[in-house]
Amino acid sequence: MKQASFKRFSIYFDQHLFIAITLLSVMGLFFLFSASQGNMTTVIKQAVFVVFGLCLMFALSQPDPDIYKILSLSFLIASLALVVITIIFAKEINGAKRWLDLGVFTLQPSELVKIALPIYLASYLFEKPIPIDIKNTFKSLIIIGTCFLLIASQPDLGTSLVVSMAGVYILFFAGLSWKFIGSSFLIFLISLPFLWNNFVQPFQQQRIQTFLDPSADPFGSGWNITQSKIAIGSGGISGKGYTDGSQSHLDFLPETETDFIFAVIAEEFGFIGVCVLLTLYLFILLRCIYLAFNARDRFCRLSIGGLSLIFASTLFINLGMVTGLIPVVGMPLPFISKGGSSLLSFYIAFGIIISMASHKKLMQR
Amino acid sequence: MIDIEDRYIEKRIFKSRLILIYIFFGFLFSLFIYRTYTLQVYSFSSYELASIENKTRSVLVQPARGVIYDRNGNILVNNVPSYDLIIQPSQISNIDNYLDSLSKFIYIPKKDIDYVKEQFKSKSTYNRELTVKRALSNEEIAKFEVRRFMFPEALIDERYSRASQYPKLFSHALGFVGGVENEDIEKILFNQGKKIGETVFKYANGYLIGKTGFENTYDAELRGVFGEKIYEVDAKGRFLEQVDFIEPIKGKDIITSLDLKSQKVAYEAMEGRKGAVVVVEIETGSIVTYLSSPSFSINEISNGISNSNFKKLIQDTNKPFFDRASQGRYSPASTIKPAIGLYGLENNIIDWDFIINDPGFFVLPEDQRIYRGWKKGGHGNINLENAIIESSNTFFFSLAYESNIDDLIDHLSMFGFGKNVCMDCFNPDKGLLPSPSWKMNNLNFGWFKGDSVNLGVGQGYLSATPIQLAFYGAFLSNKGSLEKLSLLDNFLEKDSLEFPSLNITDQDWVRLHDSMIGVIESPRGTAKRLKNLKSYKIAAKSGTVELVSSDSKEDYELIRQDLNKRDHAIMVAFGPMPNPKYAISVVIENAESGGSVAGPVAVKVLNSLIDK
Numbered sequence: 001m002k003q004a005s006f007k008r009f010s011i012y013f014d015q016h017l018f019i020a021i022t023l024l025s026v027m028g029l030f031f032l033f034s035a036s037q038g039n040m041t042t043v044i045k046q047a048v049f050v051v052f053g054l055c056l057m058f059a060l061s062q063p064d065p066d067i068y069k070i071l072s073l074s075f076l077i078a079s080l081a082l083v084v085i086t087i088i089f090a091k092e093i094n095g096a097k098r099w100l101d102l103g104v105f106t107l108q109p110s111e112l113v114k115i116a117l118p119i120y121l122a123s124y125l126f127e128k129p130i131p132i133d134i135k136n137t138f139k140s141l142i143i144i145g146t147c148f149l150l151i152a153s154q155p156d157l158g159t160s161l162v163v164s165m166a167g168v169y170i171l172f173f174a175g176l177s178w179k180f181i182g183s184s185f186l187i188f189l190i191s192l193p194f195l196w197n198n199f200v201q202p203f204q205q206q207r208i209q210t211f212l213d214p215s216a217d218p219f220g221s222g223w224n225i226t227q228s229k230i231a232i233g234s235g236g237i238s239g240k241g242y243t244d245g246s247q248s249h250l251d252f253l254p255e256t257e258t259d260f261i262f263a264v265i266a267e268e269f270g271f272i273g274v275c276v277l278l279t280l281y282l283f284i285l286l287r288c289i290y291l292a293f294n295a296r297d298r299f300c301r302l303s304i305g306g307l308s309l310i311f312a313s314t315l316f317i318n319l320g321m322v323t324g325l326i327p328v329v330g331m332p333l334p335f336i337s338k339g340g341s342s343l344l345s346f347y348i349a350f351g352i353i354i355s356m357a358s359h360k361k362l363m364q365r
Numbered sequence: 366m367i368d369i370e371d372r373y374i375e376k377r378i379f380k381s382r383l384i385l386i387y388i389f390f391g392f393l394f395s396l397f398i399y400r401t402y403t404l405q406v407y408s409f410s411s412y413e414l415a416s417i418e419n420k421t422r423s424v425l426v427q428p429a430r431g432v433i434y435d436r437n438g439n440i441l442v443n444n445v446p447s448y449d450l451i452i453q454p455s456q457i458s459n460i461d462n463y464l465d466s467l468s469k470f471i472y473i474p475k476k477d478i479d480y481v482k483e484q485f486k487s488k489s490t491y492n493r494e495l496t497v498k499r500a501l502s503n504e505e506i507a508k509f510e511v512r513r514f515m516f517p518e519a520l521i522d523e524r525y526s527r528a529s530q531y532p533k534l535f536s537h538a539l540g541f542v543g544g545v546e547n548e549d550i551e552k553i554l555f556n557q558g559k560k561i562g563e564t565v566f567k568y569a570n571g572y573l574i575g576k577t578g579f580e581n582t583y584d585a586e587l588r589g590v591f592g593e594k595i596y597e598v599d600a601k602g603r604f605l606e607q608v609d610f611i612e613p614i615k616g617k618d619i620i621t622s623l624d625l626k627s628q629k630v631a632y633e634a635m636e637g638r639k640g641a642v643v644v645v646e647i648e649t650g651s652i653v654t655y656l657s658s659p660s661f662s663i664n665e666i667s668n669g670i671s672n673s674n675f676k677k678l679i680q681d682t683n684k685p686f687f688d689r690a691s692q693g694r695y696s697p698a699s700t701i702k703p704a705i706g707l708y709g710l711e712n713n714i715i716d717w718d719f720i721i722n723d724p725g726f727f728v729l730p731e732d733q734r735i736y737r738g739w740k741k742g743g744h745g746n747i748n749l750e751n752a753i754i755e756s757s758n759t760f761f762f763s764l765a766y767e768s769n770i771d772d773l774i775d776h777l778s779m780f781g782f783g784k785n786v787c788m789d790c791f792n793p794d795k796g797l798l799p800s801p802s803w804k805m806n807n808l809n810f811g812w813f814k815g816d817s818v819n820l821g822v823g824q825g826y827l828s829a830t831p832i833q834l835a836f837y838g839a840f841l842s843n844k845g846s847l848e849k850l851s852l853l854d855n856f857l858e859k860d861s862l863e864f865p866s867l868n869i870t871d872q873d874w875v876r877l878h879d880s881m882i883g884v885i886e887s888p889r890g891t892a893k894r895l896k897n898l899k900s901y902k903i904a905a906k907s908g909t910v911e912l913v914s915s916d917s918k919e920d921y922e923l924i925r926q927d928l929n930k931r932d933h934a935i936m937v938a939f940g941p942m943p944n945p946k947y948a949i950s951v952v953i954e955n956a957e958s959g960g961s962v963a964g965p966v967a968v969k970v971l972n973s974l975i976d977k
Contacts, residue, residue: 130375172386175378227600230419233404233412246420251600271405278398285390292383298375305383316393323400 012061012358014291020284021057021335021350025050027277028336034243035256035264036338042257046338053347060351064359068352069299072123075116082109083150098154108341110151110159114166115349117147118306121170126299131175140171157204158329165313169306211327224260225324227252232266232323239270257338259330262322281334285312291357300356307349314342421608422598425554425564427572428589430527431616433539433579435625436653436854441535442580442663444525447500449569450509452481454495456518460485464497467519470508473498496524496569499668524569532662534628537688538655538852539621540578540791541663549574557590565594567613570668578688578791579621579852589616622651622854630973631656634966639683640933640953641690642970643835647939647948650839650848650859652787652832654949654970657689691793694828695952698908699756699891700937701777701823703841703877706749708776709764711868717876720748727762731814736762739909741918750876753906754883756891758822765821770812773820774800779845779864782829786836788851788859796833799826823908834937834950840864841881842904842939842948844874875943878904882942884960892936892960898968901975904945905938905967907960931955936963940971947974 029047036042068075082100086109090097100107121140128136144167151160172181196205210222231247240246245267247253256264266274288308295301311334318333320326332342404412433442450471457463464478481497497519501509506521527542529535545553550572551561564572575584592613597605624644631642635658644654661678678685687693709715725743727736738744738758744751752760765773778784783798797803801812804826819825829837832850840847845864881904884890891907910933915921925931934956939948949967956962 130371131378169386173379173382175375175382227419229404230412230415232401233408234416235405236409236413237406246597247416250420250598250605252419266401266405271401274401274405275398278394282394285387289383289387293380298379301376301379305379309386312390316390316397319397320393323397323404325396325400 012355013058014061014287014354014357016287017284017350017354018057020280020287021347022054024280024284024335025054027280031261031265031336032257032338034245034268035248035261037249038243042338049340049343053344056344057347057351057354060348061354061358063355065296065300065303065352065356068119068303068355069123069126072116072120076113076120079109079112079116080147080150082107083113083154085109087150087154096154096156098156098159105340108159110154110156110163111341111345112348113147113151114159114163114310115307115345115352117144117163118166118170118310119303119352121167122299122302122306125170125174125302126297128174130298131177132171134180137171137176137180140167144168144171155201157201158331162310162313162317162331166306166310169309170302173302173305207329208327211324224254224328227254228260228263228322229324231260231263235267235270235273237271239266239268239273242268244268258332259318259328259337260322261337262319262333265336281315288353291353295356296359296361304353304356307353311346311349420597420599422596422602422604423559423562424594424596425559425562426592426594426611426613427564427567428591428613429525429567429615430542430573430589431587432618433587434618434620435623435628436620436651437625438620439625441531441621441623441625442527442529442539444567445528446523446525447569448506448521449496449524450498450501450505450519451494451496451522451524452519454485457485463518467497467516470512471498471501471505494566499524499526499569525567526569526664527573527667528664531625531629532664533660534625534632535623535655536578536660536663536685537657537690537791538578538623538628538652539663540580541576541666542573542580543576543667544570545572545574553588554591559591559593564591573667579619579789581791582789582852583619586619587616590614620854621852622646622649622653623655623852624653624974627654627970627973628656631966631970632658632660634969635953638953638956639689640951640956640963641693641831642949642951642966643690643831644947644949644970644974645835645839645850647839647843647847647945649856650850650861651854651856652790652835652850652852653947653974655690655832655852657687657691657693659683659685661685688791689831689952691787691790691830691832693830693952694794694796695831695834695933695935696825696827696908696910697782697823697829697834697837697937698910698933698935699758699822700834700837700906700908700935701820701827702753702756702761703881703906704777704780704837705761705764705773705821706753706880707869707873707877708768708773709749710873711776711866712768712772713868714764714767715749717749717873720746721760721763723747723752723757723759725759727759727766727818729766729815729818734815736815736818750880750883751889753877753880754887754890756884756907761821762818763821765817765819766814768817768821770801770817770820773817774798777820777827779862780840781833781836781862782827784833784862786850786862787832788849788856789853790832790850793832794830796829797826824911831950831952834935834952835948838937838939838950839948841877841937842945844871845869878942881906881938885964890960892964894961895964895968898965899940899972899976901941902943903938903940903968903971904942905936905964907958907964908935908937909933909958910935925957928955932957934958934963936960936967938964938967938971941975947971 029043032046033043086100087097090100093099098108100109144164148160148164151163227247231253245264247267248256248264253260253263265277288304292301292304295304314331314334317329317331321328321331332339334346429444432440435441460482477498481495484495501521509521554561575581590613593611594607595609597608599605627644631654637659640658642654642656646653723743723745725738725741743759744755744757747757747760778798783795785793785795787793804810804812816825820827836850848859848861882902884905885892885895885903892905912930912932913924915924934953936951939945949971951963951967953963
């Protein structure tokens with residue numbers, strides 16, 4: 001117990017997560033150098049984010065988790081307020097208002113909601129009877145729905161779905177009844193045609209159609225996924241070598257620095273490189289299970305579970321998209337893709353996870 | 366506060382549900398690993414190929430065509446380089462303005478301007494080039510070079526034309542090259558394992574293919590193999606660097622059996638008259654001279670000819686495009702007589718001592734119809750030798766009358782009549798060897814005895830090309846056996862024709878040759894005027910083809926007022942005797958006398974080959 005040895009000034013730390021995340025971040029910089037065609041400005045900018053992110057993660061792991069429990073409502077309200085401000089004031093980029101220009105840094109407030117929502121729900125359910133009853137289920141769903149609608153109106157369907165997913169994970173851990181899950185799923189299936197026709201944008205419909213048959217339009221919307229598969233496939237077992245990927249360096253691959261950076265890695269380092277990378281991710285996820293199982297109370301347990309699953313979901317959506325298993329949705333590869341808000345949000349999430357895992361109470365609740 | 370019991374329930378729910386989700390994620394994880402494994406390991410080769418195809422683009426490099434030589438190593442057709450003004454249409458937005466500014470200092474003929482405008486659109490899709498003006502003068506090159514900075518889209522570079530130093534000599538024998546249909550070039554490239562696409566051209570007028578003559582027959586050998594420049598390209602199709610270069614393989618240079626000198630002599634001797642001259646080397650069956658007259662310039666046709674000039678050639682009533690040597694059909698006329706005589710000997714109808722009385726005409730016993738000879742009053746008592754020397758019609762009318770028509774036709778087919786006798790001539794005509802069944806099928810008439818009588822003097826339905834007549838002469842000179850003709854110096858595995866008869870002895874052949882020598886050497890010979898034109902002996906048989914039959918000289922005087930109805934002159938000859946090396950056929954349309962008009966041409970050409 002660290003707090004026992006450092007009574008006056010204790011440091012809260014989980015070396016497993018810290019080393020794994022630092023390693024991923026550094027590897028990410030290395031990959032980004034190649035993916036950005038050796039653009040040092042991009043790499044340095046990203047390096048600043050990484051260093052800042054690691055510091056932030058370390059700092060956020062110091063306070064006692066109870067502070068997060070107390071402040072969780074304020075966090076959620078503040079981050080939702082930022083979303084509202086963004087909708088009202090932000091400049092439209094590509095038909096969407098998602099980013100808040102803070103001068104040095106462009107913030108995407110919806111990324112904060114992704115963390116604030118599960119933590120708030122965990123604290124909300126802290127004192128409630130478990131398994132969760134119908135009344136609390138609906139109260140929680142209203143909160144989740146509010147977040148979803150706000151973010152979806154930016155519009156940003158991808159993030160709003162991930163945010164809702166984060167909320168639903170918490171409800172699921174809190175013992176949401178199978179009957180409820182089953183009937184909701186049924187209602188969803190029945191209303192699918194209605195949703196498709198009324199809420200799914202034409203470009204989103206096209207993405208899904210492309211996914212079902214990418215060869216139908218190989219030079220149009222199927223281009224990205226076709227080129228991504230060629231990049232990954234042509235990497236073979238050992239890859240083409242660092243900065244020697246022809247798919248990425250001759251511009252065949254789209255979005256090499258962000259969504260499709262995995263294809264660059266797979267092309268240049270092959271199946272071996274992919275396995276090394278996935279081992280690191282797997283290690284982080286397994287460590288999170290261990291920490292969740294040994295969390296000191298229900299709030300920490302639910303929060304660690306929810307936050308780690310957001311991480312896992314983002315990871316799998318990205319990997320699935322790049323390899324053509326699911327339709328193209330803008331989702332970064334955690335800790336590796338270039339990016340501000342989403343990158344920082346994961347450092348924040350893991351900072352909170354470490355805080356929750358390293359602060360122990362003598363009497364566990 | 367929540368009691369211990371609740372805490373356990375809650376923990377149990379949490380743990381089981383977390384594990385459930387992780388099992389689900391574990392499934393996704395395995396699925397993902399499997400997917401990556403499939404892409405990277407299982408389907409690696411196909412994706413590797415896709416990635417290479419993605420990043421490379423190959424540009425074809427046109428090979429040079431083979432050079433065509435004559436039998437003595439003289440170049441007949443070559444690739445001639447010139448400096449051409451070339452533009453890159455893909456980089457030019459307004460071609461009209463561009464040509465205007467080029468025209469300010471380099472004169473570009475209107476037809477070239479029209480051509481460039483016409484081609485501009487199709488050439489601008491790739492990095493294709495377009496030739497604006499060919500064969501620039503030094504002055505024009507200098508004018509362009511000083512303004513070069515103003516025209517980065519244009520360049521002056523070396524391009525080839527397919528050209529002959531003797532553009533009109535071998536027009537039909539060698540033929541010309543020309544543009545090729547996409548379908549055909551695709552086939553050619555497919556056979557070379559390549560696909561049609563952007564090409565670096567060696568020739569100013571792009572893809573070429575042999576259209577006629579030797580260029581066509583031996584196109585596969587002459588054309589060569591396309592090379593490839595392989596470039597790395599990016600997703601926008603920009604060329605980054607050349608990564609590989611497969612050199613084109615030049616087409617095979619071919620030595621033909623043709624002889625420049627004799628061809629020149631033949632061309633000059635013909636003086637542009639309609640007709641043909643063919644000389645065959647007897648020992649090998651190779652064609653030494655192959656002239657169809659009048660001729661045209663292959664250089665013009667091969668390298669782009671203006672529409673109006675082309676029309677002129679097509680509409681010329683003398684038909685310069687028509688290959689009279691291998692496609693012109695002429696009655697052999699009296700030149701057939703040696704073959705008919707051989708028939709009589711072979712079937713014991715006559716021997717060398719057999720004599721008939723020639724009153725100047727032959728009366729067909731069936732219907733009393735009269736068939737006339739050329740000499741009024743006839744040749745009197747005459748044997749085979751003199752019948753050949755003096756060209757008695759009556760002798761051969763009666764011999765043909767006595768013949769079995771089916772046997773006679775079989776006999777004539779041995780000499781190449783009605784057959785293709787050339788291995789590699791372009792589109793050779795087989796002429797016509799008529800037969801009773803042919804006549805029934807085509808003219809709906811039975812065979813008359815009169816038809817046989819006409820066949821005896823090479824008139825009527827029988828026709829042959831000058832190539833066939835040359836073959837016939839060579840076959841006679843070689844005593845009844847000959848390889849098929851060819852235009853190559855060393856043609857491998859040739860078919861040959863052989864005379865199977867046992868009744869024609871070597872003595873018969875020698876007497877036949879002597880009779881044919883008499884055609885020139887005897888004071889009564891039909892071609893006695895040729896006697897002093899040469900220093901050696903020639904065996905010959907002249908012929909005069911009647912286009913319109915007439916009963917008297919007065920009638921013919923009327924007919925010959927129409928130049929196109931005048932008789933054709935034919936000569937078949939071989940020499941030097943007694944050991945002949947060359948056989949020749951000369952046909953001159955509307956020249957009236959085989960002996961005195963076609964004969965001198967034949968002698969001049971043989972002189973050029975024999976007097977060395």
